[in-house]
Amino acid sequence: MSVIRGRAWKFGDNISTDLIVPGRYFHLRSKPKELAEHAFEDINPNFARSVRRNDLVVAGENFGIGSSREHAALVFKILGVGAILAKSFARIFYRNAINLGLPVIMLDTSAIEDGDLLEVHLDEGVVIDVSKNLSLRFKPLPKFLLDILKAGGLIEYVIASKGVTAFHEV
């Protein structure tokens, strides 16, 4: 997980969970693979069918605003998205992604363009835009969140550290 290499899919500011997984597919929430086929359908109909393993979703401010539906993070996991890079995130989406083991990175994404080849170095806090020969730094995640990510998500983290995690101690 520490180095993720893939192409950038660029999106704008304030991308809502309604745009990621529209409410009209509410009935597919218990069939997340089918739901994933509709990810971003209203703003980039090519996304779900063309996204490749480890590709990166790159956005502007406030990514994932709106509803708490964790399916909005889950569909990216299912489609094999390597990480989400944005200038900022809505807080519930941010937690949901980490809880599912999907890296979320806050940095200035202005220079990154759609289709750029990127390399994300999670531990070092660097994103390299290979296409532009650019190196972008970000503040690495706090250790607690990085541990959850590395375990593969919150459920895995809780199971793996049974008896010793904060959840059992308090």
Place this chain on the structure above:
Amino acid sequence: MGLTLAEKLLSLKTNREVRAGDIIVTRVDWVLAQDGTAPLAIRQFMRLKKDVLFNGHRVIFFIDHAAPSPRRELSNDHIFMRSFARKKGAILHDVGDGIIHQVFVERYVNPCDIVVGADSHTCTAGALCAFAAGFGSTDVAVAMAFGKLWLRVPESYEIVIDGRLPKGVFAKDLALHIAGKLGPGGATYMALEFKGDLIEHLSMDSRLTLTNMAVEVGAKTGIIELDDVTCRFLEERGRPPRYRDMKADEDASYARRLYVDANDLEPLIALPHRVDKVVPVSKVEGKQIHQAFIGTCTNGRLEDLRITASILRSRKVHRDVRLLVAPASREIYLKALREGIIDTIVRAGGVILPPGCGPCVGVHLGVLGDDEVCISTQNRNFQGRMGNPNSAIFLASPATVAASAIKGEVTDPREVLS
């Protein structure tokens, strides 16, 4: 330095002084989920291989988003929820009981409780001085198992509101005004603490509208200090509060202070597709509408239905408009029936929907057609929210929506209020 209300509530629960920025694990009092989020939460809970809930009397499921179910897939999700609740001893509110946040406030929450809800508008319960926030299904699954949650103690914004709401202006206009000032990410990760002379005089119904929309500016929660209005609300429901007094310290430190003079407000409306694109209703008067919706966790309460009926009395809904009204809970529905409100709405040409989320989530009961325009009392107007990306949603108060339903176009409610 003193503590904010958010810091106080979290300190109280963790038995030590916690400060903004601390990452803590806290015990929680209530764990909530609805039919859009509970099935995933249950599946995640099952992966934990923990047989029992931390406390079945504290885990509550609500069937409100697709209620009654419009599709067999959702009917099966409901069966899954009911069967899990029965086996594990969780509480379940089925079709017709009402919206998660309203039923929770009417029947369960107590001041100073910590509430984890798999729904972004869980912050609504902050109006009763609880620390209530929205989370995803996995956080809720872990809370169902252990009764605990990790969180970062939020910084707070102090929102001071003085003055009185002028005629035709309501809590929803105030909430829209704040959304317009702060923007959709203006308070991300923050707790909004509402105070001031106006808040003290605001009814519980109106307070709930304010805290409900805290998440629309990105906030973790919105909180109102415990006072007589809160205590009376709880006592009327046979649930006397454990605490009678809880407020932020005078010298608490806030990340930002926003001052609003309510006297200066006028009826407001949010334009598609952003909650913060807020302008005076008068600026878009005359815009044709096809559907008008009064309800939701934002504005489906008795006070909202009363103002709706007062506008519709001896008037008719415009022939080219569908007016849909959904009481937020069974309790509200019954009270509205007794007061003759439902009679007035139906006579005027409105359609009563069952207590629940109605068309707000785009699943059923009023999905918009291509190029249609809806004016709604809900909290979100994102593109596609009501089931069709080729439609438009305007957000306004129940008075503005009712006035617009009569005229068939966006209308300033002051024109029809006597």
